[in-house]
Amino acid sequence: MKKAEVYILSGFLGSGKTTLLKRLLEDERDAGRRVAVMMNELGKVSIDSDAINDDVALKELLGGCICCSIQDKLEAQLQGLLQDEQPDVIYIETTGAAHPVEVLDAILSPLFADELIIKGIITTVDGTRWNGRKSLSPQLQQLILEQVRHADFIIINKMDDLKEMEQANITFEIQGINPKARCLLTNFSQVSIAQLRHLSVSFEKESQKIDLNLTTFVYQFKIAINQTKFEEFLRELPDTIYRIKGYLKFDYSKQPFLFQFSYGMPLYMKEEMNLPLNLVFIGENINWNDIQEQLASLEKIN
Numbered sequence: 005m006k007k008a009e010v011y012i013l014s015g016f017l018g019s020g021k022t023t024l025l026k027r028l029l030e031d032e033r034d035a036g037r038r039v040a041v042m043m044n045e046l047g048k049v050s051i052d053s054d055a056i057n058d059d060v061a062l063k064e065l066l067g068g069c070i071c072c073s074i075q076d077k078l079e080a081q082l083q084g085l086l087q088d089e090q091p092d093v094i095y096i097e098t099t100g101a102a103h104p105v106e107v108l109d110a111i112l113s114p115l116f117a118d119e120l121i122i123k124g125i126i127t128t129v130d131g132t133r134w135n136g137r138k139s140l141s142p143q144l145q146q147l148i149l150e151q152v153r154h155a156d157f158i159i160i161n162k163m164d165d166l167k168e169m170e171q172a173n174i175t176f177e178i179q180g181i182n183p184k185a186r187c188l189l190t191n192f193s194q195v196s197i198a199q200l201r202h203l204s205v206s207f208e209k210e211s212q213k214i215d216l217n218l219t220t221f222v223y224q225f226k227i228a229i230n231q232t233k234f235e236e237f238l239r240e241l242p243d244t245i246y247r248i249k250g251y252l253k254f255d256y257s258k259q260p261f262l263f264q265f266s267y268g269m270p271l272y273m274k275e276e277m278n279l280p281l282n283l284v285f286i287g288e289n290i291n292w293n294d295i296q297e298q299l300a301s302l303e304k305i306n
C-alpha cells in the first residue's frame with residue numbers, strides 16, 4: 005500500500021510557517037502530487053487557510069493546539085483525509101506554540117502506522133526573534149529551543165532584517181544546538197520542495213529507518229503477552245523513549261487495552277474493539293533492533 009509522506013512544519017508564532025507552506029504548495033502543484041494540508045490555529049477562526057487554493061484538501065483543527073486538546077479529533081480527521089483523498093503528501097502546519105515531540109505524538113496513531121511515512125520536522129526560526137528570545141518567558145524560550153533541537157531541517161528566516169554578523173552568529177548558535185539538522189538562511193521561507201525531498205531521499209537510503217533526530221518505531225504483537233514481563237521491559241527502557249502508545253493484549257483477558265506511556269508512566273484503558281496490536285514508539289538515539297528483540301521475547305511462550 006502506498007504511504008503518504010508527512011512533513012511537520014514547526015516554528016514559533018510569526019516565524020514564517022505559512023509563507024513556507026504556500027511555497028511548498030506551489031512546488032507540489034507543479035509536480036502534480038496530491039496534497040493535503042492540516043493546520044491549526046489557536047483562535048477560533050483560521051486566517052491562514054485563506055491562503056490555500058481550493059484544489060488542496062484542507063482540514064483545519066480549530067479551537068486548540070494539536071498537541072494538547074484535540075488529539076482525538078486530529079486522529080479522526082487524518083483518517084478521513086487518508087480515506088477520502090489518498091494524498092501523496094500531507095503537510096501539517098502546527099501552531100507556533102506547539103512542541104514538536106507532542107505533535108509527532110499526535111499524528112503517530114497506531115491506527116494508521118502502516119499508512120504514513122513521517123519525512124521530517126521542518127522548523128522556521130525568525131532571526132530577530134531568536135536574538136531577542138531572552139526577553140521571553142522561560143517556557144517560551146524553552147519551546148523555541150525544543151523546536152530547533154528536534155528539527156530535521158531548519159529555516160532561519162527574515163534574513164533581510166539581520167546584519168551579516170548577526171546571520172553568522174545565529175547560524176553558529178543554532179548549529180551548536182542541533183548539529184544534525186540542515187540549516188538554511190532565507191528570506192520569506194525561500195525553500196523548494198526539491199531541497200526537502202533531497203533530505204528525505206537520504207532517509208530512504210537507510211531502508212526502513214527514518215533518520216529523524218527523533219526516531220519512531222512500530223511493533224505489531226501477534227499474541228497476548230504477560231503483563232509482569234511487559235512492565236519489567238518498560239522499567240528497563242532508556243529514558244530517551246519519550247512516548248509509547250498502541251494496543252496490546254494480556255494473557256489473562258480476551259479484551260485488548262489501549263496503552264499509553266509518557267514520561268515513565270504507563271496507562272491502560274480497556275478497548276472494546278479488536279484492532280491490530282500495533283505499538284508505536286518515539287525516542288531519540290535508540291537502537292530499535294534491541295527493542296524489537298525484547299518485544300519479540302515477550303511473545304515467546306515458556
Ligand SMILES: Nc1nc2c(ncn2[C@@H]2O[C@H](COP(=O)(O)OP(=O)(O)OP(=O)(O)O)[C@@H](O)[C@H]2O)c(=O)[nH]1
Pocket residue numbers: 015016017018019020021022023024052099100161162163164165190191192193
Ligand atoms: N521581513 C520579512 N518578513 C517575513 C519573512 N518571512 C515572513 N515574513 C512575514 O512575517 C509574517 C509572519 O509570517 P507567517 O508565514 O504568517 O508566519 P507563521 O509562522 O505562519 O505565523 P503564525 O501562523 O502566527 O504562527 C508575515 O507578515 C510574513 O509576510 C522574511 O523573510 N522577512
